[in-house]
Amino acid sequence: MKRLQVNTTQNVIINFELANLGQRILAFFIDNIIKFAYIYFIIYMFNFTLIKAAVDGDSWSIKAIDILLFLPITFYSLYTEMLLNGQTLGKKMLKLRVINIDGFKPSFTDYTMRWFLRVVDFNLFMLIFVYVSSLGANEYLGLLWLIFLGGKMVGLFSIIMTKNNQRIGDISANTVVVNLKDEAKFSQTILEDISEEYVPTYPSVIKLSDNDARIIKDTFSVAKKSKDYKTLIKLRTKIEEVTEVKSKDKTDIIFIDTILKDYNFYTQNM
Known part of the structure; x- marks a missing residue:
């Protein structure tokens, strides 16, 4: 199990157990179940036919409503980590937390950087995939899926290859994800x-x-x-x-x- 050793300004050494790849994938999976549950709730509990009728077929109003309803999904990891002190609901269930690499609580900028770079970690080449798919280029469909899946794996490869199990967003924000299951040791910090x-x-x-x-x-x-x-x-x-x-x-x-x-x-x- 990898550990992060923090040597503070007063030469006090604090050891944190880093979250491993399996724990982070499971937390990611739980978070996505929550997101899909929200989408299911929105689609099946709201009558979109009535909404479209209410705005009298105005396409811009319909798009604005769509964006508004799905904002909680877009910013999910950002606001949950900020409100729950470095934890999404998935991380909280698995007792994981995002901290600054120096051992302290990340700043607003750190959280924002981690969230923004999810585009690179999990959605690289997404726009290429959507654009080529819209053209109906069936002869490139196999290659297109490989590119799409490869873009989804960037964050995972980064966690495996880096010393402190960091994805691109973590490296840029100077953060790591630690395991809090050993509550006694963590409370001693x-x-x-x-x-x-x-x-x-x-x-x-x-x-x-x-x-x-x-x-x-x-x-x-x-x-x-x-x-x-x-x-x-x-x-x-x-x-x-x-x-x-x-x-x-x-x-x-x-x-x-x-x-x-x-x-x-x-x-x-x-």
Whole structure:
């Protein structure tokens, strides 16, 4: 099993297990089942005859409605990965996640680049296939199908051949897909779920190191789970001492959670 070793700016080594080809194909298959289920729902649950009648045969209006109804399919991987923190529904079922190759959450640009380059990874030569098919060139049909299937396999070949199991979109966006099945190991990293709109509270958290953040997270998780309030108080006091900040939050739990999120915000955006 391939692994990604991330050496952070504070020389803390984090190991991630990379998703293999089989896992990614299965996640891709599940996502496509969801897409086809949506298409089935749209076709069989909506009365398109009534819609066409309603727009009085206006071809442009009909095309606009078609585009609108199928937008969720077109942008499926983009909005699901952004909303589900690097996971499509297929990846979520298989416990896979997209992360930045440096171990952090990908940016909006990273997600967009991965989505856009699906054209190369899975749909290369699609326009050639459609164009030649429309011409009715039956003598080239066999070759045409080979070209079409070859274009569909670009992403798979890239995952097999690259060191970190990356398709073209991953390489361009500087991302990898990791396996989260070992929840304990993954939770030991300093990763936190923060939104694009997150506003930090304590700028002085940059005084912490990656190792400090990891220790804080581990201690915090155990103390919160066991309701060890004495340890939480000690942890808050130590954080205030190192960062030279005073808690603005109502409870120690909210304060420490904010500290971890702020640290992730600044280290991801520096």
